[in-house]
Amino acid sequence: MSPEELTRREQFSSEKRRTEFTLGRAAARLLMSRLTGEPAPEITLALPPGPGGQALPSGPGGWRVSIAHSGELAAAAAAHGVAVGVDVELVRPVKRPGRLAKRLRAPGEPALDQALPMVSNPVAALILMWTLKESVLKATGAGIGASPASVRLARVEGTDGGWDRGTGEEFALAFMRGPGEACWETRFTLLEGYCLAVSLPAS
Missing domain, CATH: 3.90.470.20 (4'-phosphopantetheinyl transferase domain)
Structure with missing residues (x-):
């Protein structure tokens, strides 16, 4: 994860929330790697400005990513040129x-x-x-x-x-x-x- 992501991760008070954040970012990187062909570790995700915002991945422009997690499951969805929510x-x-x-x-x-x-x-x-x-x-x-x-x-x-x-x-x-x-x-x-x-x- 990027320094900004690591900083955000450490702001969560519980290990459970930190783990959820990590899994969500991993899901998003794996998805974007599959869609763009870029290696997952090389993909950066800009932090959304608010709780409902969408992450903006690096690489080819126009992609938007939404991340969710609950229980033991993390999910990510991506769309090119349009808004997406998961x-x-x-x-x-x-x-x-x-x-x-x-x-x-x-x-x-x-x-x-x-x-x-x-x-x-x-x-x-x-x-x-x-x-x-x-x-x-x-x-x-x-x-x-x-x-x-x-x-x-x-x-x-x-x-x-x-x-x-x-x-x-x-x-x-x-x-x-x-x-x-x-x-x-x-x-x-x-x-x-x-x-x-x-x-x-x-x-």
Whole structure:
């Protein structure tokens, strides 16, 4: 990692957060190495200016990278010339699910069981909705500082064929409306107890 990254890493108070930061940067470098052909150790990642910002890798211009981590999993997504946001969340018990559901729900958005009827586990559906919206907010650069209710799930496609088997082999597509009614396409899946989502501007 660069001196700036090492400095940022040491600012975290717990070893867990330092490890998560390291794994996230490693995931981003491996991804960019695969996309550009540059050796992973030679790729530098500029630190984003805020919690929802995107890292800007060195090398060929125009690339943007988003990083996420939860539990023991780190994820990275990259796009050339457009914004990108990734989020990953461990499916785990939620203390106040009703309160979180209310916080997530956008005006005019269907209730959770109607918005994501393909997910039978209500906790998994709640965390998936969070993951979908967080990936959009990260793509916009707003990140966790913005309300998830500012993002609205419009519709979902591609949930046939066993996408929710937990293998990560099948991805579904959600169409989202972000802040300012901007349109986003979000690919998502369940992966061995995790929810994973990647958002790009709608084509």
